[in-house]
Amino acid sequence: MSSEHPPPSDLAERALGGANLPLLRGHNAAVLLGLLRAAGEGGVSRLELAERSGLTPQAVSKITARLREAGLAAEAGRRASTGGKPRTVLRLVPGARYAIGLHLDRDESVAVLADLAGEPVAVRRAPLDLGAGADEVLAAAADRVAEVRAAAPEAQVIGAGVACPGPLDHRTGVLHRVTGLPRWDGYPLRAALAERLGLPVVLDKDTNAAAHGLAQQADGAESFGYLHLGTGLGAGLVLGGAVHRGARTGAGEFGHQVVQLDGPRCGCGKRGCIEALCLAAVAAGDPAEAARVLGVGAANLVELLDVDRILLGGRTVLADPQAYVRGVAASLDAQLRAHGAAGARAVPVVPAPGGAQMVALGAAHLVLATLFAPPRGPFTGARAAL
Amino acid sequence: MSSEHPPPSDLAERALGGANLPLLRGHNAAVLLGLLRAAGEGGVSRLELAERSGLTPQAVSKITARLREAGLAAEAGRRASTGGKPRTVLRLVPGARYAIGLHLDRDESVAVLADLAGEPVAVRRAPLDLGAGADEVLAAAADRVAEVRAAAPEAQVIGAGVACPGPLDHRTGVLHRVTGLPRWDGYPLRAALAERLGLPVVLDKDTNAAAHGLAQQADGAESFGYLHLGTGLGAGLVLGGAVHRGARTGAGEFGHQVVQLDGPRCGCGKRGCIEALCLAAVAAGDPAEAARVLGVGAANLVELLDVDRILLGGRTVLADPQAYVRGVAASLDAQLRAHGAAGARAVPVVPAPGGAQMVALGAAHLVLATLFAPPRGPFTGARAAL
């Protein structure tokens, strides 16, 4: 089994409250790596790292020395002097580690190899029939992975992130009753892929992987909802910079919220689901109505969770992004303005960047994220005296 | 100003990612205090603390020695021997610290003094006209606080938590346009009260304070939604053991989610808000319909956030708790069963315990929480090698 390749998430979920010195060391290294990644190609100086992390300059020097020794960071030029010795700039070495991202969709698969900076180095798209047998799908997936994996030195690939349609259990890596694909129910996809690839694997819902990837591009502790309108209507939620999955990875069922009591019956058995209304409007050739309904649902989400932004994605949206963005924004604004109490602030609606490989890249980020800590991390330590 | 009394929340929000030894020390002390509190009157032995925290027994001995020296913990008897030296039991000393909780509602105020274990030691209820001038309200509030504060030694009261109707900004402690009370718009309530009381003050929405208090009674990282049906319909969200407030403390606007497109106009200006439908049913003497609508909204929330439980509270519910619990549970179950995809799991609907002082007690817990760390705390340290 994958006992020799524990999934990275286990590391993050050891989660007994106590902390010791190795943990402290790893945490601070992850914080500085996170700041280095956030700085991008411009780099950061040691003193800037000290300011942003709250560590002393001397501690930053020691930690970055270890990072440089491990090949994860390097010096890269100098800043202009401000009257004294100029600051030396440190940068992440993107080629030091790689992660694989694999998106298994109903009719195609996308595999990417991403470097430490999160940039795609190799991409591979191929048709896939997710309804076929497990062996067939796994073999095809492993082939796609092998093809992109060849672009990096074997030893520097730290794991694979896999995204597929839900529902599934993120912790155990087991699929549940994927809509329309009953034969996958209960299949331990993570363990099977980990054994086949010989790599640690993390498994997540496609919308969660997308949201996670999008969260990396925003800074720090932003909150947003990513609405995905394709063959269905789902959502990925990022709250305070982290993906919210819920206890059983079931969060994000945006499409089956009821917005019309006793409305038309939905395929799921309920009445008045927003997915049914939206898709009916799309089918009727009325994207304006679909966007209006979507905006009402987005307003419900904004008021319930107080998110900063709404991102739109999915095939239906990508067919005419501007129309959907405008339509949803108008509908959302009208709802929020009418209400007013929420401060009448504007909540931007924007298309999700990234295109067709966005989900796969987000899946790769799930693995890379185990190396970094968010710049404003949730270290709960600073308790009152004692 | 309150510069000499920084609100406890600032301690928790220093939030620069870097961690040093004093922080580590404070964190571990907070973890053990949290475990001691969770153990309650039964107490815990040092070795059990070690198992649950992940710390070594020796570290637990050192840290608990400091806690005992500070008067926060004490030895209390022994366990039965299992063949060797019997374990000595440690317990929290409830009287070591106190916190004040103050609930300012539209027509009454409730002040409580809670000890370290979270138990109310003194309670004071009195009528209040929140529509009166700020000076008058503040004077009355300060009087109520002084009355309960007298029940504890002055130096052991560590702060006051204040809950009032939203919207407000939890970070700055400033009120926004409280519905029906426009004169409070922009009032810096936290600073004013901190100065008047000479204590650190945290301010939060009433629903958030209630949810926070309820979260203490559950174990660890539970998620639930607390729905409050009174003069309005609001919610407090607890996700993974922590209250979700959103970026501007605006989260929890459950009542103004649209569940009937183009439905009847709500007081807020929108159409088909669940609050309007619910309250109309209550006014029409049809609590069954109110519960049915509430159940549909609860199902939306469960599917979007994957919470474990739904708690019901508020005056309207308290008038006939069983009827509402049954009605909401039936409606929620019907929705979830129809959908099925969520695993067809049952989500319990229960009345919120605690009664009339629940919000005030939750507000006190907001202050006490700064001393404790959750048993499965979000220490993000354990990153991969290096």
Place this chain on the structure above:
DNA sequence: GCACTTTGGCAACAGCGTTGCTTAAGTGGG
């Protein structure tokens, strides 16, 4: 060319949890 400013490394240090061992305090067999 000298004075000044700023950066970053070196060495000594205090404090953290850890390790190896000792002492305390029970149980149970002979």
Place this chain on the structure above:
DNA sequence: CCCACTTAAGCAACGCTGTTGCCAAAGTGC
């Protein structure tokens, strides 16, 4: 009754953390 055994908790030495004080390096500007 006594001794062997077991388990709990403390003591001392230790390795490692970030911190502090100091100094060399590398610029600017008069």
